[in-house]
Amino acid sequence: MNHTPSSVAEVSAALAEHDYLADEGLATSIFLALTLRRPLFLEGEAGVGKTEVAKVLSRWIGGPFIRMQCYEGIDAAQAVYEWDYSRQLLHLRTAEATGRAAEAAVGELEGELYDERFLIRRPLLEALSPTDGPPPVLLIDEVDRADDEFEAFLLEALSDYTITVPEIGTIRADVPPLVVLTSNRTRDVHDALKRRCLYHWVEHPTFEREVSIVQLRAPHVGKPLARQVAALVESVRGFGLYKPPGVAETIDWAMSLAALGRTELDVAMVEATLGTVLKYREDQQRVTQQGLQEMVQNALLRGGS
Amino acid sequence: MADERWTNPALPAPVVLRERPAERLAVGFASVLRGLGISIPARATINFVEALGHVGMKRQMSVYWAGRSTLIARPEDLPLYDKGFALYWLQRNPEMVTVEGEPPPVTLALDTDEPETDDDDDDDESDDPGEVQTLRFSRVEVLTEKDFSECTDAELAELTRLMSRLRFTTHARRSRRQVTTRGRGDRPDLRRTVQFALRHQGEPFRRAYTQASEKPRRLVLLLDVSGSMEQYARALIRFTHAATVSRSRVEAFTLGTRLTRITRHLGSRDPDAAMRAATPEVKDWAGGTRLGEVLHEFNDEWGVRGMARGSVVVLLSDGWERGDATELGEQMERLHRVTHELIWVNPLKASPGYAPLAAGMAAALPHVDRFVPGNSFRSLEELAAILAGGSRPSH
Numbered sequence: 001m002n003h004t005p006s007s008v009a010e011v012s013a014a015l016a017e018h019d020y021l022a023d024e025g026l027a028t029s030i031f032l033a034l035t036l037r038r039p040l041f042l043e044g045e046a047g048v049g050k051t052e053v054a055k056v057l058s059r060w061i062g063g064p065f066i067r068m069q070c071y072e073g074i075d076a077a078q079a080v081y082e083w084d085y086s087r088q089l090l091h092l093r094t095a096e097a098t099g100r101a102a103e104a105a106v107g108e109l110e111g112e113l114y115d116e117r118f119l120i121r122r123p124l125l126e127a128l129s130p131t132d133g134p135p136p137v138l139l140i141d142e143v144d145r146a147d148d149e150f151e152a153f154l155l156e157a158l159s160d161y162t163i164t165v166p167e168i169g170t171i172r173a174d175v176p177p178l179v180v181l182t183s184n185r186t187r188d189v190h191d192a193l194k195r196r197c198l199y200h201w202v203e204h205p206t207f208e209r210e211v212s213i214v215q216l217r218a219p220h221v222g223k224p225l226a227r228q229v230a231a232l233v234e235s236v237r238g239f240g241l242y243k244p245p246g247v248a249e250t251i252d253w254a255m256s257l258a259a260l261g262r263t264e265l266d267v268a269m270v271e272a273t274l275g276t277v278l279k280y281r282e283d284q285q286r287v288t289q290q291g292l293q294e295m296v297q298n299a300l301l302r303g304g305s
Numbered sequence: 306m307a308d309e310r311w312t313n314p315a316l317p318a319p320v321v322l323r324e325r326p327a328e329r330l331a332v333g334f335a336s337v338l339r340g341l342g343i344s345i346p347a348r349a350t351i352n353f354v355e356a357l358g359h360v361g362m363k364r365q366m367s368v369y370w371a372g373r374s375t376l377i378a379r380p381e382d383l384p385l386y387d388k389g390f391a392l393y394w395l396q397r398n399p400e401m402v403t404v405e406g407e408p409p410p411v412t413l414a415l416d417t418d419e420p421e422t423d424d425d426d427d428d429d430e431s432d433d434p435g436e437v438q439t440l441r442f443s444r445v446e447v448l449t450e451k452d453f454s455e456c457t458d459a460e461l462a463e464l465t466r467l468m469s470r471l472r473f474t475t476h477a478r479r480s481r482r483q484v485t486t487r488g489r490g491d492r493p494d495l496r497r498t499v500q501f502a503l504r505h506q507g508e509p510f511r512r513a514y515t516q517a518s519e520k521p522r523r524l525v526l527l528l529d530v531s532g533s534m535e536q537y538a539r540a541l542i543r544f545t546h547a548a549t550v551s552r553s554r555v556e557a558f559t560l561g562t563r564l565t566r567i568t569r570h571l572g573s574r575d576p577d578a579a580m581r582a583a584t585p586e587v588k589d590w591a592g593g594t595r596l597g598e599v600l601h602e603f604n605d606e607w608g609v610r611g612m613a614r615g616s617v618v619v620l621l622s623d624g625w626e627r628g629d630a631t632e633l634g635e636q637m638e639r640l641h642r643v644t645h646e647l648i649w650v651n652p653l654k655a656s657p658g659y660a661p662l663a664a665g666m667a668a669a670l671p672h673v674d675r676f677v678p679g680n681s682f683r684s685l686e687e688l689a690a691i692l693a694g695g696s697r698p699s700h
Contacts, residue, residue, distance in 0.1 A: 008360060008367065028360060028370035035359045036352065043380065073481030085495030092499070092507035102506055110503055144611070147482075148553075185380075186611025187556075188569075194378040195348060201380045240601075242609065242639070282635075 005031055020049075020056035021205070021213050029200040030057070039158055039179035041194055044202030046184060047246015054139035054180040061178065063134040068123035070146035076153065081125045081165055084118045091118075114167035127177040128163050135175045144183040148190060155193045205247060207234055207302075213247055214254050221258045228265045228303030229254040233277065235295055239286055245277040252276045265303075267296050327357050335376065338389045343382045349375055368394060381566075449682040453652065454536035461540055464682050465576050468547040471686065473555070474693040477519035478615060478645070490514030522617050522645055523554040524692065527603065529622030530559045530587055531594035537652040537680065541621045544685050546571045546579050556612060559587045560599045560622070564606070594625055596665055597632030604639055614643045617692060621650045621679055626665025634668030641672040650679035650688060 005011045011034070012027040022030065030053070033040040042050040058065035068079060091113060095104065121129065127138040140154065157163055158179060162172040181197060183189055205213060207230055214226040221229075230250060237244045245253075256273045257265070270292055278284045287295075335350040356371040369390055377386050449467070456464065485494060497513035505511075526545045530538045542559075549555045549571040559565045570583035607613070618640065626633050641647050649669065653659055655678035661667055670676065675691065678684045 008370075024366060025370045025373065028367065029374040032356050032359060032371065032374055036355055038352075041378075071481065073483075075482070083496065083499070085499050088499050089495065089502065089509055092502055092509065096507045106503060109507060113499070113503070184611060185607075186614075191378060195346060198352075198374040199378045200374050201383065242605070282639075 005034055007031070014060050015056055016216075018056050018059045019216050020052060021209055021216065022053075023203075023205065023209065026053070026200055026202065029198050033178065033180075033198050036198070037176060039181055039197040041181045041183070041189075041197035041199045042202055043183050043185055043199070045204065045244065045246060047248045048202045048204055049247055050182040050202055051139065051141060054137050057178055057180065058137035061134045061137060063131070063136040063178070065139070066123045066127045066136050066177070067139045067141060069141050070143050070150070072145055072147060074146050074150055078122055079124050079150070079153075080122050080157075080163055082120045082122065083114070083167075084120050088113045088118050116168070119165075119168070124157060125163060125165075125171065127179075128157075128161055128171055128173040130172075130174050135173075136177045138177040138179045140179065140181045142184060143181050143193075144186045144189055151190050151193050155190075155196060158193075158196055204237060204244075207231065210234070210247060210250060214251055217251050218255045218258070221254045222263050224303060225257060225263055225265070226254055228299045229257065231302035232265065232270070232295060232299040234302075235298065236277070236287055239290060241278070241283040241286060242280045243278070243283060249277040265296050265299055267292050270296055327362060328354050330362075331357060334372065334389070334393045337393045338376060338386065341385045341389050343377070343385050343389070345376055349378075352376075365394065449686070451682075452655070452680045453540040454680070456540070461543070464540060465543045465547075467682055468544050468685070469551075469576065471544075471547055471551070471689045472693065473524065473548045473551050473689055474521055477521055479517045480520040482518045482520075483515035484518040486514050486516050488514070490516035492516070521552070521554060522615060523556065523612070524548065524552075525608070525613055525616050525618045526555065526557045527600075527618065527620045527622075528557065528559050529594065529596065529620070530561045531596075531625065533594070533625045534621075534623055534652075537621075537623075541650075541652075541679065542580070542583070543576060544679075545621075546576055546583075550574050550579075556607075558603060558607075560594075560596060560603070561587070562595055562599070563588070564599045564602045566607075594665075595628040596622065596624075596626045597628050597630070597634075597636055600633060600636040600640065604636055608640055609643055613640060615645050617646045617648065618644045619648045619650060619688070619692075621652075623651055623653050624649070624661065624663045624666025624669060626663065626668075630664035630668040633665045634672070637669040637672035641674075646674045647672065648675045648677065648688070648691070649673040650677055652678065652680040654678035655680040655684065 005014070008024065008027050008031045011031045012022055012024070015022050015027065015030070029040055032038070040053070042053060044050055054067075055065055092109070095109060095112075096102075123138065127136050143151070143154070146154075161176045162170055164170045179197075181193075204210075210230040210233070211223075211227050214221060214230060215223065218226070233245050233250045233253065253273060253276050256276045257269060260269060260273070262269055271288070274284050274287065278287060331350055331354045335345050335353065339345055352375040353372055356375050357368065360367040360371045362368055372390065373383075373386060377383065449464075451460065453461070453464075483492065483494075485497065492515050494513035494515045498509050498511070501511040501513065502509040526548060528538065528541055528545055530542075534541075545557045545567075549557050549568065550573075555568070556566070557568050557571055559567055565587050567583045567586055570586050571579045573579040573582060604613075608618070637647070651661075651666065654661075654676065661670055661676075677688055677691065679688060
């Protein structure tokens with residue numbers, strides 16, 4: 001199965017089919033990433049669905065989903081490949097025990113050690129290894145957490161989709177992976193890397209879109225409740241909180257309320273479940289001070305109960 | 306099977322431009338955006354042309370999104386992009402395009418008698434190098450103690466030179482990166498052990514180890530540029546510049562009526578060039594102060610999000626808050642919770658009889674690890690020493 005979308009609308013439709021509702025901006029970026037074959041760089045608040053983009057692409061394209069979580073100190077051994085040293089040592093010991101080590105030339109022994117069976121493939125090598133099927137989707141998550149040196153390395157790997165393992169040779173993707181990078185902006189990612197990519201700033205969804213997302217992801221939640229929760233979250237986002245709730249929280253909240261047997265918002269339940277959406281004590285206080293009663297009233301109105 | 310499209314990344318994607326002038330339009334748009342201050346490399350313009358080839362130019366929104374994903378790389382540029390888009394594609398509607406609200410750029414008073422710049426205007430002190438050296442040296446002695454607010458431009462220039470010699474290190478923290486060791490370390494280094502073993506018929510009698518490396522903590526400088534700080538800010542921004550260029554992992558912001566990130570603009574090694582680059586960015590130079598609000602913005606957009614975590618944060622301000630002091634207190638508390646060390650540098654602290662009575666300062670103080678003066682070169686030198694050596698003070 002291969003996917004060469006002919007229009008942005010086709011991308012939107014295909015993503016929706018796989019449970020992801022993208023707005024036109026994101027759909028355009030994805031369309032361009034597919035047609036221009038460039039990595040897609042996504043930035044935005046936590047919880048707006050950046051990581052989900054890679055997952056849905058994998059479901060749609062049908063290629064394997066490969067995730068590389070970045071962290072400080074990540075290097076080629078964790079990102080590309082590593083030799084299985086403990087097994088290599090065992091191999092050497094066996095050779096020694098059977099007396100073969102003394103006879104065999106060092107070169108021969110070495111050749112045995114650097115065999116594919118001792119190679120541990122890390123995400124980047126995995127993503128660039130030849131496949132018959134559709135291209136893999138490589139998610140490079142939170143690239144801002146890695147060191148700048150690692151960025152330079154990524155830049156190189158992403159520009160020609162080849163990787164050299166000195167002991168084996170050059171590995172080149174005949175089917176280049178679809179690459180999605182995400183960043184939370186804890187520091188600036190180098191311009192050169194960004195310029196290799198298509199850039200999209202992911203926003204919180206609009207009210208109607210959020211309602212649709214909740215209904216799509218939590219189909220057992222009734223429409224009135226979904227609308228009311230979305231309305232409430234939308235107003236909560238306007239309070240200048242430390243951590244405004246993302247879409248994931250909206251879904252969690254709707255599901256929690258549904259699990260508690262509610263089909264409509266009520267103040268007591270909202271207060272009891274506030275912890276599913278607001279993870280800072282100060283944020284909870286701020287929202288409670290605004291008057292939950294009135295907020296729930298407004299949400300009921302907006303949600304059209 | 307894979308489609309032809311995926312098979313060779315080296316070949317450019319087939320581009321069919323529906324209308325010939327697309328290229329010209331794209332280049333024109335890019336130059337409008339550049340004119341508004343967005344940096345756009347030629348490569349991005351080419352991507353934009355390709356993207357237009359794919360999404361077409363029939364719909365305004367397609368052009369908008371194609372441009373946004375190819376030409377823009379920072380969310381800060383989005384308002385400018387929208388402005389440029391309106392200007393260029395929406396028939397130059399003047400209503401949407403006015404550059405109102407932006408005060409004319411203020412230029413920092415640049416020092417005229419620095420040796421680097423005085424190619425043609427020979428000042429009294431650069432005539433005879435031999436004598437001047439001694440003269441200058443004794444002058445420096447006095448100068449380092451002098452309050453910045455009493456310094457002339459020439460003296461500030463002198464101090465700038467001194468500042469560039471300051472060394473800015475912060476105490477290290479353990480990094481996750483492993484480095485090889487000579488002796489015994491934390492973890493066995495199997496890779497090198499195997500290499501050694503190969504040289505001895507596979508007998509791993511020499512063991513290698515690695516241990517966690519150390520990394521200097523990130524240093525974040527927040528400089529108050531409001532009116533009351535004006536006399537000091539001129540010197541402190543040079544201090545900020547000296548810190549920015551002397552090491553990696555430094556971030557710099559100015560606080561006033563708004564938050565401005567100047568890290569990139571201070572990147573030039575030449576202090577004057579850096580000042581020229583940074584000053585137009587800071588639109589609220591010598592304006593009002595809303596420290597609490599601006600610090601809130603810093604916490605939301607950068608600090609608490611990750612930049613200040615485990616970092617050493619230095620706030621250079623007199624603590625004069627025209628807004629709500631409670632907000633400042635709250636934001637300081639929030640910032641303090643994520644930082645390794647929070648240092649407040651207040652130039653007024655040096656004046657005799659100073660007490661932190663300003664509402665903002667009083668609200669902030671409980672959340673500060675160290676409170677130091679920053680009125681003279683000497684005090685900044687001490688600050689640099691604190692950054693380098695100080696152990697974490699007890700709370």
